[in-house]
Amino acid sequence: MSRGQSYFIISLIRNRTRQNHPNSQIRTLTVESRDSESKPDEHKPAPAVSYSEMAKTVSTIMRERQKWEQTLVFDFPSFNFADPLFLRELLKSQSNVLFTLWFFRWICSSFDYKPDHVSLNLLFGALLDARAVKAAKSFLETTTGFNPETKLLERYVTCLCREGLVDEGIQVYTLLKEKGAKPSVATCNSVLLGCVRARKLDRFWELHKEMTESEIDLKRIQYLIQALCDSGEVSQGYELMKKVLRQGLDPGHFVYEKLISAFCKIEKYASMSEILHTMIAWKHFPSLSTYHEVIQGLCKNKKPQEAYRVFNSLKERGYAPDVVLYTTMIHGLCEMRRFGRARKLWRELMKKGMRPNEFTYNVMIHAHLKRGEVVLARKLYGEMVRNGYGETTVSCNTMITGFCSFGRSEQALEFFKKMAERGVKPDAITYNALVQGFSKENKVERVVKLFKELKELGLKPSARTYAALQQLRNRKMCDSVATSLNEILEIA
Template sequence: MTMSLRRRSTSYFRNLTTETTTKQDPKDQNFTQTLNEICTITRSKPRWENTLISQYPSFNFSNPKFFLSYLKHQNNTFLSLRFLHWLTSHCGFKPDQSSCNALFDALVDAGAVKAAKSLLEYPDFVPKNDSLEGYVRLLGENGMVEEVFDVFVSLKKVGFLPSASSFNVCLLACLKVGRTDLVWKLYELMIESGVGVNIDVETVGCLIKAFCAENKVFNGYELLRQVLEKGLCVDNTVFNALINGFCKQKQYDRVSEILHIMIAMKCNPSIYTYQEIINGLLKRRKNDEAFRVFNDLKDRGYFPDRVMYTTVIKGFCDMGLLAEARKLWFEMIQKGLVPNEYTYNVMIYGYCKVRDFAEARKLYDDMCGRGYAENVVSYSTMISGLYLHGKTDEALSLFHEMSRKGIARDLISYNSLIKGLCQEGELAKATNLLNKLLIQGLEPSVSSFTPLIKCLCKVGDTEGAMRLLKDMHDRHLEPIASTHDYMIIGLSKKGDFAQGMEWLLKMLSWKLKPNMQTFEHLIDCLKRENRLDDILIVLDLMFREGYRLEKSRICSLVTKFSKKNFPFPHLCLEELL
């Protein structure tokens, strides 16, 4: 509980003190003594409910004044609620409005939303309007959005109208938990209640964010234009939501327009806003535009932090533009921003990607020399880079080095090596690594199985590949589409054309599109076995998927069909040509 909440809770009890002092007879010393004793017992004894009545057989526990006095003296909302439940179930006590209101307010102020909710179940208890206002805000702040909506509906029935600010708290809560459906329902209640008649910038901001969350960014943009026309302006988080949404849709002209609107409205874009734009541009390989925005923010007097520099460096490294990445690396250092472990790993990966392993290792050693501990991230970065360029032996050496140094090997390390070994044809070593991965207690991913299935199909061991596919299915892992391509090619290589054709039909029934090479390989295998009827079926399926044969294959097939004097009942010669 925050200090402000504690102070407010104390004020409730102070008010109670004044109220009960005037009501309680000061001459009744027995009452005060018994009250103090009961407060001590309920505070200190664990199972007081079983013995309290027998300890005070002549005391009137159902006296409303007694509970208010108890609430004041106990000064503990949760103990008071427990005591109230006991009074109602064992002593025939029926709490009056003042008792319930006092306890309800204290519970709301203490942030005890579930306890306050339980108090609403008492018959005939209707909290004061101010109390209800605080309660619905508390529900929203605790993410209990469905309860919020139910309470708002109930309040509307009894004619209570929460303020726009309370609605806004709850709208934001719905957004946080991804319930945009409730955002629109709450807004509809606002309009029906008359609260949403006048434009509230905070409400509009919530609606724009809801549009963006539903990928209806242009609707949010239109709403923004309406607000701006009335001379109002939303806050940065709303602009950021629109920028992020348009970046996802690759609407970079709109992104630029929103950025200029922010500047024109003197709603200065934050570093986070620029980072969202740069991230979006880099993810879509708009590196020139990203670098222009990055330079623009520096020209406007912003000071990019280490996170921003690392973001742009990573973007350049991902695209293999290491010269640009190096330039920013040294610029960052010159400005006194020391690269952290993540920044080092980004650059190490960049060097590995362009096959400059000497520089990658040099940078890795520099990172360790600066006190950054060798860990799974840095090792995984080096291992991934090495296997990408066929240096599987060096990657394997680093992998074993991790074990010697007591560094736990993660799934990325295992998957990288499994893929590298499969590319080198080291099937036994790759299978052994998968077994070790399972022994270590790691949960394999699709990337753990796919290279092995491909390799097994390549060497004709389709039974082994099927066993791995079954293992994936048992682990609820969905194979990628190319895995089925490997199976079809592997089966047709073995001469198991019936199962290969069956697998192809299954793949199409699952709405997966086979690769062009899968069709071509199957046709070549069928042609060698003179299975001309099956070739026509495969050709028909191939054409339906939008593929066309190469000229050399067309000539070869026409020759094959002509030699056999094969009629074309399902596929005319003109269509093939």
């Protein structure tokens, strides 16, 4: 009896008695029938081993043995591993197709193996099913004489584009057309979607024009609208969406959100509002991130009342605004001097047990300083630090800018000096705020000193800082101070 046949007979018996031992199957590989010589039927052929059982055994050995190739050759010297039928059985048994690919590489290099077309297609298809695109690409490029079926090549195009390998996907798509194949609608759409995601918009429009024979379905329209938005043709995308709606079709959640985002960026809030209402009418519920864009856009466009209405309506619809959304709304209200409503939202945020982030604190601190409420601003700043938000350049700049904006430059300078003690590094915003603040108060010596520091540190004065210095230059001052001011302006 051969070593491999002995393995199967003994392992079937031992597996029943040693199931609790995790290594029992592997250990039986070293077992050999020692008493076969004394049996009268020693020349009787051993039972045939099915490819299915053998495939399961090989799968286990490949998973558990580092040098599985040596094990297979040593334990099963008479087994024909190069039989295409066995490769197909192994492909069914393996949970990881890459193991089958390794096995394929091994039999190609170790045996006189000529893979058949069916097996190659099955292995290539399995790699695509597993989304192992790079392995599939390598397999296709290194397997001599392999020409996959058209359907597999179409799936390959889709996988390449989905994984961001758009140029390769377009090459295979072009090859298909050159061979006379007519790519399916799904394949054409995958190429277009890949171009959109990779921001290859010129290529998108070239391919779209070439696809005149291909049917235009709803997915194609979705990708066209996305491409129009990304190309800056938002209004055309909106018109295309309206055509779809007039046909009684739903363009899809993504299309609405894409158009809303695009209109927010170009500050066309009337169109954005129309799409938002249409979206809700078609039973699509905007995400919090979409509402965030809408509210932020309305606040930037100085429409806090409309933004506040949208903010309240989303709460009525069952949404739970997060800290980011609350912060955006509070910031918009503070910028438009609706501090009463901003404070109300701040209290609501705290009542719901949400923890303000650093930006929320900075927004409220700046608002207090803007109103001249220095004590409240300092109190809130201290609370922010106690809550674990370490002092940063941004938070310190909020305090310094606030002090300087409202005639408290000496307090700003005091705060500035403490920055160094706390290991916080000032930046251009810090110095520009201080120079502008002291310029307003006509404290030229302070201005000259701070401006020189700014330049020595390699920081860039802002346009507002230059304007403040020019205004200061026109005021009356002693000759020595005027000379110092002229010197720094000339250097600048």
